Amino acid sequence: MxxxxxxxxxxxxxxxxxVTWLRAEIATGIHSPAAGQKTSAAGPDVLFTAAEKTRMPQxxxxxxxxxxxxxxxxxxxxxMSGYSAAELVGRNCRFLQGPATDPAEVARLxxxxxxxxDVVVEIINYHRDGSPFRNELxxxxxxxxxxxxxxxxGSQLDVTRFxxxxxxxxxxxxxxxxxxxxxxxxxxxxxxxxxxxGRAIDYRFVEVNPAFEHQAGLGNVEGRxxxxxxxxxxxxxxxxxxxxxxxxxPVRFESGAVTLxxxxxxxxxxxxxxxxxxxxxxxxxxxxxxxxxxxxRTTARERTTERDLVWRASRDLLxxxxxxxxxRAVNPAWTEMxxxxxxxxxxxxxxxxxxxxxxxxxxxAVDLLRSGAVLDNLDIRQPTADGGERWISWNAIPQGDHxxxxxxxxxxxxxxxxxxxxxxxxxxxxxxxxGVAHDFNNLLTVxxxxxxxxxxxDLPEERRRRYxxxxxxxxxxxxxxxxQLLAFARRQSLSPEVFxxxxxxxxxxxxVGTLTGARIQVETQIDTGRDADGQPLGCLxxxxxxxxxxxxxxxxxxxxxxxxxxxxxxxxVRRASIIPAIRAHPRIRGDYVAxxxxxxxxxxAPEMLDRIFEPFFTTKGVxxxxxxxxxxxxxxxxxxxxxxAVESRLGQGTTFTLYLPRAPGEAVVAEPVQEPPALAExxxxxxxxxxxxxxxxxxxxxxLQELGYVTLWAMDAQQALDALARDPSGFEVVFSxxxxxxxxxxxLAQAIKRKWPAMPVVLxxxxxxxLAEEGSHGFELLRKxxxxxxxxxxxxxxxxx
Numbered sequence: 144m145x146x147x148x149x150x151x152x153x154x155x156x157x158x159x160x161x162v163t164w165l166r167a168e169i170a171t172g173i174h175s176p177a178a179g180q181k182t183s184a185a186g187p188d189v190l191f192t193a194a195e196k197t198r199m200p201q202x203x204x205x206x207x208x209x210x211x212x213x214x215x216x217x218x219x220x221x222x223m224s225g226y227s228a229a230e231l232v233g234r235n236c237r238f239l240q241g242p243a244t245d246p247a248e249v250a251r252l253x254x255x256x257x258x259x260x261d262v263v264v265e266i267i268n269y270h271r272d273g274s275p276f277r278n279e280l281x282x283x284x285x286x287x288x289x290x291x292x293x294x295x296x297g298s299q300l301d302v303t304r305f306x307x308x309x310x311x312x313x314x315x316x317x318x319x320x321x322x323x324x325x326x327x328x329x330x331x332x333x334x335x336x337x338x339x340x341g342r343a344i345d346y347r348f349v350e351v352n353p354a355f356e357h358q359a360g361l362g363n364v365e366g367r368x369x370x371x372x373x374x375x376x377x378x379x380x381x382x383x384x385x386x387x388x389x390x391x392x393p394v395r396f397e398s399g400a401v402t403l404x405x406x407x408x409x410x411x412x413x414x415x416x417x418x419x420x421x422x423x424x425x426x427x428x429x430x431x432x433x434x435x436x437x438x439x440r441t442t443a444r445e446r447t448t449e450r451d452l453v454w455r456a457s458r459d460l461l462x463x464x465x466x467x468x469x470x471r472a473v474n475p476a477w478t479e480m481x482x483x484x485x486x487x488x489x490x491x492x493x494x495x496x497x498x499x500x501x502x503x504x505x506x507x508a509v510d511l512l513r514s515g516a517v518l519d520n521l522d523i524r525q526p527t528a529d530g531g532e533r534w535i536s537w538n539a540i541p542q543g544d545h546x547x548x549x550x551x552x553x554x555x556x557x558x559x560x561x562x563x564x565x566x567x568x569x570x571x572x573x574x575x576x577x578g579v580a581h582d583f584n585n586l587l588t589v590x591x592x593x594x595x596x597x598x599x600x601d602l603p604e605e606r607r608r609r610y611x612x613x614x615x616x617x618x619x620x621x622x623x624x625x626x627q628l629l630a631f632a633r634r635q636s637l638s639p640e641v642f643x644x645x646x647x648x649x650x651x652x653x654x655v656g657t658l659t660g661a662r663i664q665v666e667t668q669i670d671t672g673r674d675a676d677g678q679p680l681g682c683l684x685x686x687x688x689x690x691x692x693x694x695x696x697x698x699x700x701x702x703x704x705x706x707x708x709x710x711x712x713x714x715x716v717r718r719a720s721i722i723p724a725i726r727a728h729p730r731i732r733g734d735y736v737a738x739x740x741x742x743x744x745x746x747x748a749p750e751m752l753d754r755i756f757e758p759f760f761t762t763k764g765v766x767x768x769x770x771x772x773x774x775x776x777x778x779x780x781x782x783x784x785x786x787x788a789v790e791s792r793l794g795q796g797t798t799f800t801l802y803l804p805r806a807p808g809e810a811v812v813a814e815p816v817q818e819p820p821a822l823a824e825x826x827x828x829x830x831x832x833x834x835x836x837x838x839x840x841x842x843x844x845x846x847l848q849e850l851g852y853v854t855l856w857a858m859d860a861q862q863a864l865d866a867l868a869r870d871p872s873g874f875e876v877v878f879s880x881x882x883x884x885x886x887x888x889x890x891l892a893q894a895i896k897r898k899w900p901a902m903p904v905v906l907x908x909x910x911x912x913x914l915a916e917e918g919s920h921g922f923e924l925l926r927k928x929x930x931x932x933x934x935x936x937x938x939x940x941x942x943x944x
Contacts, residue, residue: 394410
């Protein structure tokens with residue numbers, strides 16, 4: 144920047160020298176003026192000849208002519224202005240002016256001409272094409288030997304470029320100065336000093352910015368030598384800057400100045416001509432950062448040491464494993480706990496050291512980690528080197544292409560839990576046996592009393608009908624009691640289908656008011672979220688809708704009783720991604736639908752929370768509940784792949800939450816069942832009855848015969864298949880029990896379906912583990928105990944299809 148300014152100034156000096164030379168040339172034919180005059184007179188030939196030959200634009204005007212017109216313009220002026228001599232001569236110079244011409248400069252020029260004295264002005268003139276230029280005008284009067292004014296001689300200099308360059312340089316210098324003053328970094332320009340051998344021995348501060356003192360901690364250094372400012376400065380600073388000054392290679396480095404007690408981040412480069420030996424230095428004080436880095440390094444070393452100590456000292460299993468299933472590192476606890484040396488494990492696959500029955504759960508856990516989720520409390524069995532096995536509970540965190548895991552030996556805990564479960568089972572069996580005996584004895588008492596009264600002679604018809612109805616009602620209650628027990632035991636036969644929980648809750652909510660009464664305020668909240676189009680997201684589950692309704696009603700009734708007939712009941716449906724830790728089970732991640740029933744009742748005592756789902760356990764008074772409602776909810780949740788949780792505070796209310804797995808797909812709309820037409824008397828429909836129980840078989844055949852059916856009774860599946868083989872057309876429907884010795888009813892139905900596809904089969908059962916686990920495989924099912932009317936209806940339905 145300074146070099147450009149110097150070059151422009153030298154150019155201006157050259158032009159001024161040329162003007163001086165031209166004036167000297169003109170002066171050879173000019174003598175000194177008379178008193179009061181500031182210029183000489185000369186002959187016109189000499190004047191015009193000199194003006195024509197010079198490269199500086201020149202004009203001559205004649206004040207003795209009207210309006211002081213131009214009488215001569217040399218070639219340089221014609222080239223500069225763009226006008227020819229013919230266009231210039233005879234016109235006053237004012238036509239070269241324009242809108243941007245300063246009137247004050249014009250006034251100065253006119254005053255000087257009127258006073259017949261020399262004048263120098265800088266004025267805006269215009270080229271012939273209309274473009275402006277800045278003209279430095281030198282005007283002098285020319286007198287003849289007699290002292291009369293002959294001409295005005297005007298020398299022109301187009302200084303537009305010089306002024307523009309000067310403006311740019313000034314603007315650039317202003318920007319530089321603003322930046323120089325404003326930056327937070329320290330900045331200085333130094334001038335190096337070398338000895339005779341070319342070794343840097345000192346440098347002088349030529350210029351420093353305002354931030355220099357803050358960054359370096361030094362003030363009042365401009366113009367001083369560094370040896371005076373910082374006595375004993377380390378030689379490496381002089382050597383580094385000297386190398387930059389001599390070679391012109393910039394450097395960037397971090398270094399400490401011991402004498403200043405500071406660290407600096409420095410960027411140095413040579414500026415100006417090499418002979419000036421100047422270096423520009425931009426620097427920042429990084430003392431605090433370096434100290435922080437030192438602390439971090441120290442802390443990192445300490446943390447590494449701590450980590451290594453924990454790794455070696457931990458009694459838990461620690462492992463780093465890739466998502467490819469390969470162990471990368473294991474801690475010494477593997478050898479101490481399981482007997483496997485590290486060299487055996489590192490590089491081996493993790494599933495080679497897992498019990499076969501637990502490999503699927505472990506693989507699912509790795510998939511979970513691969514998706515970015517955290518693994519909590521996965522209990523798996525791992526073999527020991529001596530052929531035994533230990534239960535290990537794992538927690539893991541994914542990181543990049545691998546995961547970190549910690550495993551704790553829970554073998555003793557598992558053994559204690561198993562002992563506790565066995566103890567609880569025995570206690571539950573005892574409680575269940577007592578409860579069943581109590582309730583069934585009550586029911587049997589009603590039946591026994593009714594049958595005894597029915598044997599009395601001359602019993603009126605009205606009383607006979609009353610006793611029969613009592614027996615029928617008691618059987619219905621017994622069937623319900625059995626169904627609740629099966630639900631708790633997760634042994635009931637379910638008929639799952641995909642349906643929307645929100646709609647199911649809405650339909651049940653319509654009848655909740657009848658169950659709760661007018662003094663209980665019922666509120667339903669559906670909070671399932673919305674999709675990208677703003678539509679509510681469905682909450683589909685694959686479960687038995689009737690059992691779901693029963694579970695919901697049981698929770699509502701429980702909430703109603705807890706509020707003693709007055710309060711607020713809230714049913715909420717939402718989506719959930721986690722089932723919280725419940726009853727010693729770890730939390731489970733997944734996609735669930737959560738149905739909560741909250742009340743503002745009396746709450747449940749903490750010591751009771753672990754027992755409320757036990758069959759026949761109730762906190763209600765005698766005669767106010769069987770203690771099987773929540774057991775049904777528990778069994779339905781478990782059998783449907785879900786869970787039920789409870790939160791309660793005494794005096795503040797209780798919330799039961801039923802978690803069920805969310806199902807993909809669309810809800811199934813059940814078609815209404817067409818009622819089968821009634822059979823005519825003596826219709827003779829042929830039924831093959833398969834029942835291994837003599838009493839039930841005799842009752843079934845007798846009941847069917849009284850309804851007009853023709854029956855054949857087979858005691859087991861093989862007899863039934865033999866009867867069908869002898870006369871396939873002799874039967875229109877097969878009615879079979881499920882639980883039988885040998886081939887069960889489902890296997891029999893499937894065998895019949897394969898050999899006689901058109902033969903309808905109806906199954907019946909009070910309980911079957913096969914039905915509970917697998918369902919009825921699409922065959923019609925009549926649950927025991929059944930009425931004669933139900934038996935006839937389902938057979939008619941099967942035959943009519």
